[in-house]
Amino acid sequence: MINILQERERQVNCGTEPFRMDCDKHSAAGSVSQRACVFCGSRVVLYPVADALHLVHGPIGCAAYTWDIRGSLSSGPELHRMSFSTDLREMDVIFGGEKRLYGALTDLIGIYRPKAAFVYSTCIVGVIGDDVAAVCKRVGAEQQIPVLAVHSEGFKGTKKDGYQAACSALGELVGTGPTRDIGPRSLNVLGDFNIAGETWAIRRYYERMGLQVVATVTGDGRVDDIRRAHGAALNVVQCSGAMTHLARAMKDKYGIPFLRVSYFGIEDMSKALYDVADHFRDAAMMERARIMVREEVTRILPEIRRLRSGLEGKRAAVYTGGAFKAFSLVRSLRTLGMKTVLAGTQTGNADDYQALRELCDDDTVLVDDTNPLELAKFIQERGVELLIGGVKERPVAYKLGVGFCDHNHERKTCLAGFEGMLNFAREVHATVTSPVWKLIRSSRRETTAAPLDQCGHDCGRCTLPMCCGAPVPPANAVI
Amino acid sequence: MSADCEAAVTPAALEVAATRNACKLCTPLGACVAFAGVEGSRTVLHGSQGCATYIRRYMISHFKEPIDIASSSFAEETTIFGGRDNLLKSLANVTRQYHPAMIGIATTCLAETIGEDPAMHLRGLPDDGLVSAPIVHVSTPSYCGSHADGYVAAVRAMVAQLAERGSPAEHVNLFAPMCSPADLRYLKEIVREFQLPHTLLPDYSETLDGTTWREYHLIPPGGTKVDDIRRTGSARASIEFTHVASASETGAAWLEEACSVPRHRLSPPIGVRKTDELFHTLESITGRCTPAPHAAERGRLLDSLVDGHKYVSGRRAAVVGDEDLVIGLAVFLAELGITPVVCGSGGSSGRLRTAVKSEIPDKAAEIAVCQASDYLEIEEEVRSRRPDLIVGSSKAYGLARKLNVPLIRVGFPIHDRIDGNRTLHFGYRGAQQLFDRIANALIESKQDSSTVGYAYM
Numbered sequence: 041m042i043n044i045l046q047e048r049e050r051q052v053n054c055g056t057e058p059f060r061m062d063c064d065k066h067s068a069a070g071s072v073s074q075r076a077c078v079f080c081g082s083r084v085v086l087y088p089v090a091d092a093l094h095l096v097h098g099p100i101g102c103a104a105y106t107w108d109i110r111g112s113l114s115s116g117p118e119l120h121r122m123s124f125s126t127d128l129r130e131m132d133v134i135f136g137g138e139k140r141l142y143g144a145l146t147d148l149i150g151i152y153r154p155k156a157a158f159v160y161s162t163c164i165v166g167v168i169g170d171d172v173a174a175v176c177k178r179v180g181a182e183q184q185i186p187v188l189a190v191h192s193e194g195f196k197g198t199k200k201d202g203y204q205a206a207c208s209a210l211g212e213l214v215g216t217g218p219t220r221d222i223g224p225r226s227l228n229v230l231g232d233f234n235i236a237g238e239t240w241a242i243r244r245y246y247e248r249m250g251l252q253v254v255a256t257v258t259g260d261g262r263v264d265d266i267r268r269a270h271g272a273a274l275n276v277v278q279c280s281g282a283m284t285h286l287a288r289a290m291k292d293k294y295g296i297p298f299l300r301v302s303y304f305g306i307e308d309m310s311k312a313l314y315d316v317a318d319h320f321r322d323a324a325m326m327e328r329a330r331i332m333v334r335e336e337v338t339r340i341l342p343e344i345r346r347l348r349s350g351l352e353g354k355r356a357a358v359y360t361g362g363a364f365k366a367f368s369l370v371r372s373l374r375t376l377g378m379k380t381v382l383a384g385t386q387t388g389n390a391d392d393y394q395a396l397r398e399l400c401d402d403d404t405v406l407v408d409d410t411n412p413l414e415l416a417k418f419i420q421e422r423g424v425e426l427l428i429g430g431v432k433e434r435p436v437a438y439k440l441g442v443g444f445c446d447h448n449h450e451r452k453t454c455l456a457g458f459e460g461m462l463n464f465a466r467e468v469h470a471t472v473t474s475p476v477w478k479l480i481r482s483s484r485r486e487t488t489a490a491p492l493d494q495c496g497h498d499c500g501r502c503t504l505p506m507c508c509g510a511p512v513p514p515a516n517a518v519i
Numbered sequence: 520m521s522a523d524c525e526a527a528v529t530p531a532a533l534e535v536a537a538t539r540n541a542c543k544l545c546t547p548l549g550a551c552v553a554f555a556g557v558e559g560s561r562t563v564l565h566g567s568q569g570c571a572t573y574i575r576r577y578m579i580s581h582f583k584e585p586i587d588i589a590s591s592s593f594a595e596e597t598t599i600f601g602g603r604d605n606l607l608k609s610l611a612n613v614t615r616q617y618h619p620a621m622i623g624i625a626t627t628c629l630a631e632t633i634g635e636d637p638a639m640h641l642r643g644l645p646d647d648g649l650v651s652a653p654i655v656h657v658s659t660p661s662y663c664g665s666h667a668d669g670y671v672a673a674v675r676a677m678v679a680q681l682a683e684r685g686s687p688a689e690h691v692n693l694f695a696p697m698c699s700p701a702d703l704r705y706l707k708e709i710v711r712e713f714q715l716p717h718t719l720l721p722d723y724s725e726t727l728d729g730t731t732w733r734e735y736h737l738i739p740p741g742g743t744k745v746d747d748i749r750r751t752g753s754a755r756a757s758i759e760f761t762h763v764a765s766a767s768e769t770g771a772a773w774l775e776e777a778c779s780v781p782r783h784r785l786s787p788p789i790g791v792r793k794t795d796e797l798f799h800t801l802e803s804i805t806g807r808c809t810p811a812p813h814a815a816e817r818g819r820l821l822d823s824l825v826d827g828h829k830y831v832s833g834r835r836a837a838v839v840g841d842e843d844l845v846i847g848l849a850v851f852l853a854e855l856g857i858t859p860v861v862c863g864s865g866g867s868s869g870r871l872r873t874a875v876k877s878e879i880p881d882k883a884a885e886i887a888v889c890q891a892s893d894y895l896e897i898e899e900e901v902r903s904r905r906p907d908l909i910v911g912s913s914k915a916y917g918l919a920r921k922l923n924v925p926l927i928r929v930g931f932p933i934h935d936r937i938d939g940n941r942t943l944h945f946g947y948r949g950a951q952q953l954f955d956r957i958a959n960a961l962i963e964s965k966q967d968s969s970t971v972g973y974a975y976m
């Protein structure tokens with residue numbers, strides 16, 4: 041029997057009780073949260089800036105675990121795929137790590153000649169008292185490149201605070217580059233990370249509409265593009281959390297308006313393009329968007345229909361980082377004829393959950409910052425046949441014989457845009473309709489892998505020296 | 520990284536004050552692997568949330584099993600007022616959710632830096648009977664050592680905090696270095712066939728490589744029983760497999776000192792001779808001779824080494840990974856006639872070089888050992904020595920790709936293949952599988968680059 045921790049009761053809503061989501065909280069101690077830390081939030085956002093040096097100031101783990109883990113592609117330099125750490129040792133912890141940081145930065149900038157450097161503070165830097173900003177300033181002056189301190193000490197908040205720290209660092213870059221050749225029909229793509237080339241797909245759509253894409257922040261990101269991003273006429277922000285801070289800051293400072301969009305699913309993708317065309321009040325642009333959407337949808341629809349026929353009525357669970365993606369996935373699943381019976385996010389806020397409640401069916405379970413046991417509980421109780429999440433959620437699904445679709449930063453499949461919707465449908469279909477689930481369900485009993493030397497045979501025919509000699513249990517009926 | 524590489528590395532590279540593409544992981548990860556090998560156990564990382572999540576993700580990508588690691592979830596106040604309340608609350612919450620048979624606590628860098636002492640906090644555990652499982656705590660700051668050290672420290676902590684002295688019984692204790700679940704299963708199979716009662720600690724052969732489930736298990740089945748850990752103190756002997764762990768700091772060392780359990784220190788059973796050593800030891804402990812199936816397995820292995828020797832003889836390899844594995848594999852490669860021209864590890868025991876050179880004396884001059892090194896430093900060495908293949912974890916893939924040589928995936932992590940937890944390194948069977956993969960990879964690369972494309976050897 042799986043219980044929900046008392047502290048977490050208000051972070052789970054089954055649709056039966058009055059709605060109030062107690063989100064935005066620090067994870068309960070001892071709960072196996074699927075969340076990471078402030079540092080993780082910053083790293084996720086800045087990671088794809090491909091010509092910058094990313095130096096993790098701290099002990100080795102924080103850097104080692106984020107080495108080349110994401111599918112963010114670059115069309116040019118690939119410095120972001122390296123992992124750099126100051127790898128603090130005991131002496132640094134005692135006497136401070138500033139000297140080591142200075143040396144590391146100077147050496148690395150000398151070797152790799154990056155366009156800028158981001159220095160991430162991890163937890164212990166926050167307590168040993170290094171003046172990271174001062175070191176960054178000094179090295180920046182000496183090396184003549186922007187060296188930006190990212191205040192991402194893991195314990196100082198949640199992943200969302202990490203997004204904010206990353207956005208502040210980006211904000212220091214914006215406004216320092218030339219904007220001469222930027223026209224009025226221009227925009228920045230914010231909050232897409234070019235997983236499996238998604239930013240490229242999005243960029244092509246906008247370009248087909250006649251728009252100039254100034255900077256993609258941060259997918260396939262370049263320091264020089266970001267520096268002149270303030271020249272764009274519009275910021276289009278994907279994902280609810282990660283880059284809204286930057287969009288807000290650019291609005292305050294440069295008066296650039298922003299739109300919030302999602303690129304997942306036919307509905308949301310088309311809406312994004314129409315909203316942008318709408319913003320520019322340009323009939324020709326709108327017409328181009330319409331034609332493009334029609335073309336794209338016509339291209340993918342026959343196959344989507346075919347895939348849908350195998351998926352109709354199946355039950356899905358969705359657990360994402362941000363809330364916008366959850367909305368899009370619920371809609372995309374509807375496009376495939378599927379029903380979302382559980383939806384949750386790591387970082388959604390109260391408004392997000394209100395919107396999610398309205399979007400989902402009445403009996404859909406909503407969870408905030410859930411843990412593996414709760415997921416397992418609801419997957420079993422609600423007969424889920426597909427879980428959409430990240431690597432940490434995958435084993436929960438597979439252990440229970442449930443299909444899984446990776447919708448996180450590590451995936452290698454493009455799921456954004458129209459082509460992405462088709463890939464998504466294919467992936468969902470491949471997993472949900474795989475014949476392996478039948479094999480698993482038909483196996484006569486759970487072959488509990490009892491340690492061999494304690495006689496796992498439970499058959500009475502065991503020849504092991506330490507056979508337990510237990511009588512033959514009745515064979516479980518085929519389910 | 521202040522590497523300790525040899526010869527060919529350019530002075531410029533030696534001076535880089537940063538670690539670039541680390542060839543090690545952080546200390547608590549090793550403790551998490553060790554604790555996962557105890558039946559009914561749950562791990563709490565004392566510190567901030569991120570470390571637990573990163574370590575989980577890293578382990579899940581390799582083992583492809585549910586790996587639940589709780590965190591005491593430090594917030595800003597915690598670093599000021601201390602982590603006592605968070606720790607006690609985590610223990611209560613973990614108990615409520617999982618009903619564990621043991622709770623392992625490992626500290627993260629943050630907790631260590633602010634001077635947390637879990638042992639002291641535990642004295643404040645309320646006696647309301649809620650948290651009744653035995654608790655083992657281990658100090659694992661990452662700024663000292665790496666995952667391999669965390670693993671050894673956690674094993675030692677378990678015996679030191681649970682083992683009970685007693686009059687010697689029939690069983691032996693087995694302590695393996697961090698290896699695959701398949702290795703552990705096979706090790707047990709061997710010992711079982713010698714009809715030797717034993718306790719393997721840790722035993723994650725099932726917990727980190729399990730079956731499918733009908734119902735969700737709160738904790739994956741399998742693992743060393745807590746009572747068996749208690750009984751390690753009354754074993755007739757301990758066998759530990761390691762080249763590099765400090766002779767005084769292992770679990771077997773503790774048992775020898777505190778409980779007078781005699782200790783056999785063997786090399787990890789990788790390759791022919793090192794596996795022979797294990798079988799000889801088992802023969803002398805049990806007074807039985809090697810069971811026929813294993814003798815036959817050895818025979819077939821040798822037969823295949825003869826069949827395939829020309830394809831490997833005189834070739835050169837780079838071996839990269841955890842120190843114990845690197846030494847074992849280097850020795851095995853040398854047995855095959857492959858020179859391990861580069862042996863690299865991020866581990867900092869300081870014993871890698873001496874071990875490799877003394878184990879392979881006739882090739883010592885041709886082998887560059889990079890100890891306490893990162894991938895960039897190892898790469899310099901590899902580039903200058905041009906091996907025909909690389910044997911290492913999936914993190915060596917980038918290097919293999921750049922040099923256009925095959926990578927034989929071994930050890931941890933294997934993030935880009937599906938069989939990380941089933942990769943066998945130990946014993947005759949492991950040697951057989953490794954040899955087949957190595958020989959085939961070399962044959963294949965020759966075949967692929969041939970203009971003729973023969974379909975026979």
Ligand code: SF4
Pocket residue numbers: 098099100101102103162163545546547569570573626627628629661
């Ligand atoms: S802080 Fe220490 S324990 Fe945590 S991930 Fe970093 S190195 Fe590992």
Ligand code: SF4
Pocket residue numbers: 076077078079080098101102161162163164192193194195567568569570571573628629
């Ligand atoms: S040490 Fe802090 S910053 Fe690093 S992974 Fe852990 S929580 Fe995150």
